[in-house]
Amino acid sequence: MKGKAAAILLCLAFALPFGGVGAWATYAIATMIYDSTRAGDWVRVKADVIGPSTYRYSFGGTTYTGERLDASRFGGTDNIDDFNERMADLFTQARGAGKPITVLVNPDAPSEAMVEGIVRWGMVLFLIPFAIGFGAVGAGACYFAYRILRGPVQAPTPAPSGTAGLWFFAIIWNAISFPIAALAVPQAIAEDEWGVLFVLIFPLIGLLLLWGAAAATFKRFFTHDRQTRAPAARRARKQA
Numbered sequence: 001m002k003g004k005a006a007a008i009l010l011c012l013a014f015a016l017p018f019g020g021v022g023a024w025a026t027y028a029i030a031t032m033i034y035d036s037t038r039a040g041d042w043v044r045v046k047a048d049v050i051g052p053s054t055y056r057y058s059f060g061g062t063t064y065t066g067e068r069l070d071a072s073r074f075g076g077t078d079n080i081d082d083f084n085e086r087m088a089d090l091f092t093q094a095r096g097a098g099k100p101i102t103v104l105v106n107p108d109a110p111s112e113a114m115v116e117g118i119v120r121w122g123m124v125l126f127l128i129p130f131a132i133g134f135g136a137v138g139a140g141a142c143y144f145a146y147r148i149l150r151g152p153v154q155a156p157t158p159a160p161s162g163t164a165g166l167w168f169f170a171i172i173w174n175a176i177s178f179p180i181a182a183l184a185v186p187q188a189i190a191e192d193e194w195g196v197l198f199v200l201i202f203p204l205i206g207l208l209l210l211w212g213a214a215a216a217t218f219k220r221f222f223t224h225d226r227q228t229r230a231p232a233a234r235r236a237r238k239q240a
Contacts, residue, residue: 004148014138014140015141015142017138019138022131022136022139023138025128025131028073032071032073032120032124038106043104045057045105045113046102046103047100049091052088053067053091054066057113059110062110064111069083070114071116080123080183081123101115122183128175129175132171132172132175132176136168136175166209170209170210173206173209177202177205178203180199181199181200
């Protein structure tokens, strides 16, 4: 009983942090795309810059203050792309010249506004490894905890388990390597930092892993079926 409880606690130790990060990254991606779609129906309003990333605008006779810059629901700055640099220049120039900027305002909820209703695809690529990789680890840990709670079950045959494990590893590897390469390679080319291109080896390995998983699956199901049907056919001919 103690061993079972310890195993469940170990699974939860992986499920909670990894699953939490995966859920957060998935939520961040989904809400960014969703809010960008919603912003297509919002109205453009002039706003006065009152801080490094703060603006004030009026709508329907009421004055509001906003800090949201894009479709992401999370603030903060990063160097994933040039978005924050562009926003800093926009706010600095507008404040220095005493000119307003244009923001998008939700006419159904005027307190909700953003400067640009865009999806930052660089940010999406950055979050995908966390959404898939961390989320898969969290889901796997929850699955094993569930299996432990169910009690002893018949052990799976080695071949399907090995094939499933190969697919799982291949998907996680590619979910991490391809977004990283997609972020690093264009920037490396633009800055003539050709040494960074070594990251392309990781997507290449990912493709080989996918090929290996597909080959193992083909061998498992198709070869197994032929080997099963052949003895049955021979027995049928003998009986005839």
